Amino acid sequence: MLGIILLVIIILIAVAIFSQKKSKVVILENGKRVHLGSSMSAKMTAIVILVLLVAAFIAVSIRVVPVGHAMVKFNIITKKFSVSHEGVTLVPPVIYRTYIYDLRRQEYTMTARKGEGKKANIDDSLWSPTKEGLQVGIDLTCWYRINPDSLIKVHRKIGPDYDEKVIRPAIRGIVRLVISEYPIMDVYSAKRQEIQSEIYKRVKSLLEPDGFIIDEIVLRDVHFTEDFAKAIEQKQIAQQEAERMKYVLEKEQLEAQRKAIEAEGKAKAIQIVSQELKRNPLYIKYLYVDKLSDKVKVIVSDQSTIMDLKGLIGNE
Numbered sequence: 001m002l003g004i005i006l007l008v009i010i011i012l013i014a015v016a017i018f019s020q021k022k023s024k025v026v027i028l029e030n031g032k033r034v035h036l037g038s039s040m041s042a043k044m045t046a047i048v049i050l051v052l053l054v055a056a057f058i059a060v061s062i063r064v065v066p067v068g069h070a071m072v073k074f075n076i077i078t079k080k081f082s083v084s085h086e087g088v089t090l091v092p093p094v095i096y097r098t099y100i101y102d103l104r105r106q107e108y109t110m111t112a113r114k115g116e117g118k119k120a121n122i123d124d125s126l127w128s129p130t131k132e133g134l135q136v137g138i139d140l141t142c143w144y145r146i147n148p149d150s151l152i153k154v155h156r157k158i159g160p161d162y163d164e165k166v167i168r169p170a171i172r173g174i175v176r177l178v179i180s181e182y183p184i185m186d187v188y189s190a191k192r193q194e195i196q197s198e199i200y201k202r203v204k205s206l207l208e209p210d211g212f213i214i215d216e217i218v219l220r221d222v223h224f225t226e227d228f229a230k231a232i233e234q235k236q237i238a239q240q241e242a243e244r245m246k247y248v249l250e251k252e253q254l255e256a257q258r259k260a261i262e263a264e265g266k267a268k269a270i271q272i273v274s275q276e277l278k279r280n281p282l283y284i285k286y287l288y289v290d291k292l293s294d295k296v297k298v299i300v301s302d303q304s305t306i307m308d309l310k311g312l313i314g315n316e
Helices: 002-021 039-061 148-157 162-179 184-190 192-210 226-279 283-291 309-315
Strands: 024-027 033-036 062-075 080-090 096-102 106-110 126-129 135-146 212-224 298-302 305-308
Touching: 039 062, 062 148, 080 148, 096 148, 106 162, 126 162, 135 148, 135 162, 135 184, 135 192, 148 192, 162 192, 162 212, 184 192, 184 212, 192 212
Parallel strands: none
Antiparallel strands: 024 033, 062 080, 062 096, 106 135, 126 135, 135 212, 298 305
16 A cells, blocks of 8 residues: 555656646747746645645654554664554554554363354363372363553563463463362362452452453363273262162152051951950941941841841841
């Protein structure tokens, strides 16, 4: 763009100079030729050229800073830095070097899933040793921003590739440090939220002095080695079997208690019947008749004895 503008300026200057050389030739009465040049046109040409140069300089100097970004400007003459925020700004060419930085929330994800994270084509999980020395893989996402007040410091000390120079190494180092303080089963379940909070606090403490605002860190997933994953699966199966056996034992105990209560009830009933028979021997006939079907009306006990149940029941 700058080259095209300069080429246009050179062409305009050349045209102006060429037109200035064309002066009118007038032949007087005595036969003399006089070249009439207009001093006024030369001045106008100079003004036009000056205006064009200024316009070209302004056009070359105009820079647009996108929304949510900021521009770091370095003056190679004064060796000083300055910052221009979003919108239109003038940056004189040649004497300034400029760098655009994104001040919006940024994401750095390390994961085993292909197609995700900063390194989408590889397994980028954070494999770390636990307190017992067992390996676990951590999938993690960090949301962060550049502190606008520290932008010049970030540019001078780190540069535009801060995510690979600072963010990634800091997160990986702290994750390994924190994971090494916990047993593997705590990482797997019990203290996952606590581990996430601890990683966040340490990353925040480490990176904020360098000019970064850490918004949040999230543990996305936990991976184990193949052997340990099988061991976990077998343990879960054993736990499920133990729970099933516990249920069976509890069921049998409840059944035994039911039977004991039932037996106790029957024994008590027999005791009551025995006591009643002692007082009234005919009570046995009542019990006998009470157990018979309602459809039975007559009983022949022997050839000489016929019991009319209807009459017996009626007499009672």
